[in-house]
Amino acid sequence: MNAGISANKAAISPEIAAASLLKVGGVTPFTATDYPGQLAAVVFVQGCPWRCDYCHNPHLQLRTVDSPLEWPKVMALLRRRIGLIDAVIFSGGEATIDPALQAAILEVRALGFRVGLHSAGIYPKRLAEILPVLDWVGLDIKAPFDSYERITRIADSGRYARQCAEMILASGVSYEFRTTIHASLLSEDELLNLAQTLAAMGVQNYALQLFRPQGCRSTQLKTFKQSDYPTLELVQHMAALFPHFTLRQAE
Template identity: 45%
Template sequence: MTADNLVIGGMAAFSTVDYPQHLAATLFLQGCPWRCHYCHNPHLIPLEAGDEKMTWQQAHRHLKSRQGLLDAVVFSGGEPTIQKALLPAVQQTRELGFRNGLHTGAPHLKLLEPLLPWLDWVGLDIKALPLDYETTTTNRHSGQESWAAISALQKAGVDFECRMTWHGALQSPEQVIAVGERLAEQGVRRFAVQIARSDQMLNDAIGAGRLSAKDKQWVQNTLTPFFETLDIRE
């Protein structure tokens, strides 16, 4: 398996938000084993790319032309770890001198672990407490390995933050607080609560799930003391 086999659904040539405090190019990889109700990139769920797909050769040429201008390359999705070609790709971006970032829900720990020596930062998506994952992902086998990824990242010394997407129809404020408290118990230092975007979702039937300013403030006030950084991202 080579990096040429990477199935890329799209690229953001310049991003200031995908890797904290770094300028990055973000590659969106195809494929995801989960079907999260609020997924706002449902076109990335199939492993096959659409007509506008980008090849790794094209992406690599673009990145090479941005050496010295960008700090990092972020691999996002979909769920990027399910592509075996990701490992040679992150090796090549490291050779180009870029930091490597990864956005992942870590559905399978065995797919994440070989990548760790080549990663500088990870945004780890935590959906819920382990026993509540199916409510969001519709996959009854999800959850345990995602939480186990926290220890794997800590042992590998990879910088990371945990993020949770909050949709009012799926999680109560109490459930978000419970996730935050569990993360703090496991030594997580940075936590971001992302408010779900309802303009484009895999399952529109769950509705907008609007959250009150009072509930958002309650979550922020309750969890802030547990973390070095706690962000509520709209």
């Protein structure tokens, strides 16, 4: 583990009992693609204030009064996965929306699992609290930071995302920054500008994720023709900016 905290230390945290308040919208018991190099389970946390058109988990955007899946049942499942998986990822929605996230992470670490986070970088203060108990972060970078509102529909969202990006880079926690791309949302000039900005910030691991229609409710995005996007020339140019670069179908 590289997060600077042992499973034994996590086990004695007085905050662990608060994990039962986590609002879980679903669980994937096994995945080989959501945490690089690790076999993992994914816990999907309810709630996200942003409304990105390409979101393929829109059913997780709202937070219900009661958790659809009780945390003790999630923990029972994870205990049965000991020895079968290496890690647990908290995703969403936006996992950092939930005040009980840190307590849940500590309880998972007490089982001996590595812990990863999928985040859009919405809540810098809460991310700062949990970074010391994370082993890996997958951060969604929506657009050039001054163009975020066009994607998220929320004013000032780019400022929060940049704060989170800078925080992750300074933390020493392993990470991947990634951008889901669609020709009607981000031009090739914007993609190159974004890549240059991230490279200047010191980003080492970056991925472009091609839009996928599964789960997306936007008919416009599904029917928009994306011929020759992104071009091979652009991909090669962007790849040269990062020591580790990936082009893949969005997860």
